[in-house]
Amino acid sequence: MKIVLIGKNGQLGWEFQRILPGLGELISLGRDELDVSDHYAVQKTLIELRPNLIINASAYTEVDLAETQIELATDVNAIAPGVMAETAHKINAAFIHYSTDYVFDGKSNTPYTENDPANPLNLYGKSKLMGEENIKQSGDAYLIIRTSWVYSLRGNSFVNKVLGWSRKNKTLKIVSDQVGSPTWARMLAETTTHAITTNNANFLDILLERRGIYHLAGGGYTSRYEWAKEILANDPKRTEQLVQTIEPALSEEFPTLAKRPLFSALDCEKFTKIFALHLPEWKETLQLAMTG
Numbered sequence: 375m376k377i378v379l380i381g382k383n384g385q386l387g388w389e390f391q392r393i394l395p396g397l398g399e400l401i402s403l404g405r406d407e408l409d410v411s412d413h414y415a416v417q418k419t420l421i422e423l424r425p426n427l428i429i430n431a432s433a434y435t436e437v438d439l440a441e442t443q444i445e446l447a448t449d450v451n452a453i454a455p456g457v458m459a460e461t462a463h464k465i466n467a468a469f470i471h472y473s474t475d476y477v478f479d480g481k482s483n484t485p486y487t488e489n490d491p492a493n494p495l496n497l498y499g500k501s502k503l504m505g506e507e508n509i510k511q512s513g514d515a516y517l518i519i520r521t522s523w524v525y526s527l528r529g530n531s532f533v534n535k536v537l538g539w540s541r542k543n544k545t546l547k548i549v550s551d552q553v554g555s556p557t558w559a560r561m562l563a564e565t566t567t568h569a570i571t572t573n574n575a576n577f578l579d580i581l582l583e584r585r586g587i588y589h590l591a592g593g594g595y596t597s598r599y600e601w602a603k604e605i606l607a608n609d610p611k612r613t614e615q616l617v618q619t620i621e622p623a624l625s626e627e628f629p630t631l632a633k634r635p636l637f638s639a640l641d642c643e644k645f646t647k648i649f650a651l652h653l654p655e656w657k658e659t660l661q662l663a664m665t666g
């Protein structure tokens with residue numbers, strides 16, 4: 375079994391690099407080895423490597439910058455996934471791709487299901503939605519996994535930002551009108567891996583039979599404000615915190631280039647039913663990520 379992981383240095387890609395060697399021969403590619411905005415290189419590399427499974431953890435994830443770098447965001451988030459899916463089909467490989475809660479406009483007040491209409495508010499969301507459409511058009515054995523509010527304990531995630539702010543400020547103001555489902559990158563990589571390794575069937579058969587869009591995120595939902603409070607409560611180095619108060623704020627107090635959906639929680643029942651997997655509550659997972 376040969377697996378190609380694209381985007382090995384991101385939050386999700388890094389977690390996959392730890393897990394996937396157990397499944398077979400793993401070839402992990404970062405931007406230096408494969409720049410996915412070079413679509414010819416994407417096709418050529420995959421044809422040369424001829425993997426059985428391709429996992430795309432790469433994406434243009436700078437939500438605000440995407441408003442001014444739409445060409446690059448489109449190349450990476452919209453066109454490249456379509457080329458990967460088409461090439462996977464040609465070489466008989468299974469393909470797994472990730473999309474986002476930002477395909478929704480946030481006007482719902484109940485968690486979004488896969489059947490709810492997409493209506494992205496920003497160019498990042500639009501480019502990711504185009505990526506989904508391109509995969510559906512040319513893909514064969516594929517999973518498109520929409521996730522949300524991904525964090526890890528590495529890099530510039532919301533968790534690390536809150537911890538950093540808590541060491542420099544006595545008061546923190548965090549938006550309380552954005553609601554979503556925090557998702558630990560490790561949980562996302564592990565759950566995806568469990569899903570495709572059930573019943574000892576091969577990846578191609580599993581993904582052919584179950585192909586489509588799935589929502590997969592931490593269980594339940596919360597506001598960024600409540601999430602930040604929970605991050606501070608689970609901080610293993612609490613004595614380093616300067617912060618004394620944490621105040622709720624409105625998104626409009628922090629204007630950004632890109633509009634964000636106010637409510638983007640994902641209903642993951644389709645995934646848990648079809649793959650017979652339980653998803654832990656976001657709070658439990660956060661505690662495990664920070665103190666486990």
Ligand SMILES: NC(=O)c1ccc[n+]([C@@H]2O[C@H](COP(=O)([O-])OP(=O)(O)OC[C@H]3O[C@@H](n4cnc5c(N)ncnc54)[C@H](OP(=O)(O)O)[C@@H]3O)[C@@H](O)[C@H]2O)c1
Nearest residue numbers: 383384385386405409410432433435472474521522523524
């Ligand atoms: N982060 C979130 O809150 C969130 C929410 C919903 C959905 N998602 C989706 O979940 C997936 C994983 O996200 P993540 O948080 O792991 O993202 P991430 O940490 O930003 O990682 C993205 C990776 O893609 C790579 N990349 C960007 N442009 C590239 C290019 N032209 N060629 C090759 N590689 C390129 C980056 O490379 P460098 O390391 O060189 O920059 C980075 O390693 C993505 O599909 C994302 O859209 C994320």
